[in-house]
Amino acid sequence: MLKKTLYDIYQGLIEHLPYLGAGLLVIIITWLISSLAGRAVSKVAHSRKLRRSLCELFSRLTIIVVWIVGLLVAAMIMFPGLTPAKALGGLGLASVAIGFAFKEIFENFFAGILLLWKYPFESGDFIECQSILGRVEDISVRMTQIRKTNGELVVMPNSFLFKNPVNVLTDKDVRRITVMTGVAYDEDADKAIEIIEGALQKCETVDHDHPVEIFLNGFGASSIDIEVTWWTSPTPLGHRKSRSEVISAVKRALDEAGVEIPFPYRTLTFKEPLPIERLSENAQNS
Known part of the structure; x- marks a missing residue:
C-alpha cells in the first residue's frame, strides 16, 4: 500500500513537471520583462523631463505590476485548476494576512510612495528631522539614506519621515x-x-x-x-x-569705529557698610 502511494506521488510529480517548468519559465520571463519595462518607463519619464522622484516611482510601480501579473500567470500554469477569480481571491486573502504580519514594512512602503510622489525633498537636499540633520543620499520605497554632516550614514524608515515634521533646508537657494x-x-x-x-x-x-x-x-x-x-x-x-x-x-x-561691545558688568550692593582696615607698615612691607 505504501509502495503504491509513493509510486502515485512520483507519477503525479512526473506528469506535473511540464507545468512546473512552464511556470518557472514564466517567472524568468517576468523577471526579464520587469527589468526592461522599468528601464523603459524610467527612460520615457526622463525624456519628458519629469523630476527624478517621479521617474523612480513610475519605474518601481511598473516593476511591481509586472511581477504581480507574472506570478498570477505562473500560478495558473503550475496549477491548471486555478482560475483567475480564485487566484485573485487567494491573492486578496494572502495580502490581508501578509499585511498584518508585515505591517511596518508595508507602512514604510506606502510612506515611501507618498514621499516620492509629493517630493518634499530630493536626493542631494539637506533635511532636518528630529535630531538628525544631513544630506539625502537615496530615497527608496522603504527607507531613506541620510548622510549626516559628521559623515555618519543614517538609514531612516520612510514612515518616520512621513509622520514627523521635516525641515528641508535647501528647499530654496538661500x-x-x-x-x-x-x-x-x-x-x-x-x-x-x-x-x-x-x-x-x-x-x-x-x-x-x-x-x-x-x-x-x-x-x-x-x-x-x-x-x-x-x-x-x-x-x-x-x-x-x-x-x-x-x-x-x-x-x-x-x-x-571705537564702538564698545560690552560684556556684563556687575555692581554689588551690601546691606551694611563693609569695614575697611588699614594695614600697618610692617604688614605692607612683608
Missing part, C-alpha cells in the same frame, strides 16, 4: 540667518546700525539680492541689543561660513 549683538548704553545706537550694515555689505557670503535687516531689539542687561539678519547659502557649511564671516566683520568694524 536661507536666512539671524545673530544678536549689542553696544554699550553710552554709544550711539543708530551709528552702530550704520557701521554694522556697512560691514555686511563687504561680506562675500551675504546674498546681496535680498535685503539685510538690522533692528534694535531691546534693552539688555549691559547693552542695547541689535538683531542682524541676512540671507546666504542654505547648506549647513555655507550657513556656518557666512555666520563666521559676518560676526568677524561686525566685530572688526565696531572696533575700528
Whole structure:
C-alpha cells in the first residue's frame, strides 16, 4: 500500500513537471520583462523631463505590476485548476494576512510612495528631522539614506519621515540667518546700525539680492541689543561660513569705529557698610 502511494506521488510529480517548468519559465520571463519595462518607463519619464522622484516611482510601480501579473500567470500554469477569480481571491486573502504580519514594512512602503510622489525633498537636499540633520543620499520605497554632516550614514524608515515634521533646508537657494549683538548704553545706537550694515555689505557670503535687516531689539542687561539678519547659502557649511564671516566683520568694524561691545558688568550692593582696615607698615612691607 505504501509502495503504491509513493509510486502515485512520483507519477503525479512526473506528469506535473511540464507545468512546473512552464511556470518557472514564466517567472524568468517576468523577471526579464520587469527589468526592461522599468528601464523603459524610467527612460520615457526622463525624456519628458519629469523630476527624478517621479521617474523612480513610475519605474518601481511598473516593476511591481509586472511581477504581480507574472506570478498570477505562473500560478495558473503550475496549477491548471486555478482560475483567475480564485487566484485573485487567494491573492486578496494572502495580502490581508501578509499585511498584518508585515505591517511596518508595508507602512514604510506606502510612506515611501507618498514621499516620492509629493517630493518634499530630493536626493542631494539637506533635511532636518528630529535630531538628525544631513544630506539625502537615496530615497527608496522603504527607507531613506541620510548622510549626516559628521559623515555618519543614517538609514531612516520612510514612515518616520512621513509622520514627523521635516525641515528641508535647501528647499530654496538661500536661507536666512539671524545673530544678536549689542553696544554699550553710552554709544550711539543708530551709528552702530550704520557701521554694522556697512560691514555686511563687504561680506562675500551675504546674498546681496535680498535685503539685510538690522533692528534694535531691546534693552539688555549691559547693552542695547541689535538683531542682524541676512540671507546666504542654505547648506549647513555655507550657513556656518557666512555666520563666521559676518560676526568677524561686525566685530572688526565696531572696533575700528571705537564702538564698545560690552560684556556684563556687575555692581554689588551690601546691606551694611563693609569695614575697611588699614594695614600697618610692617604688614605692607612683608
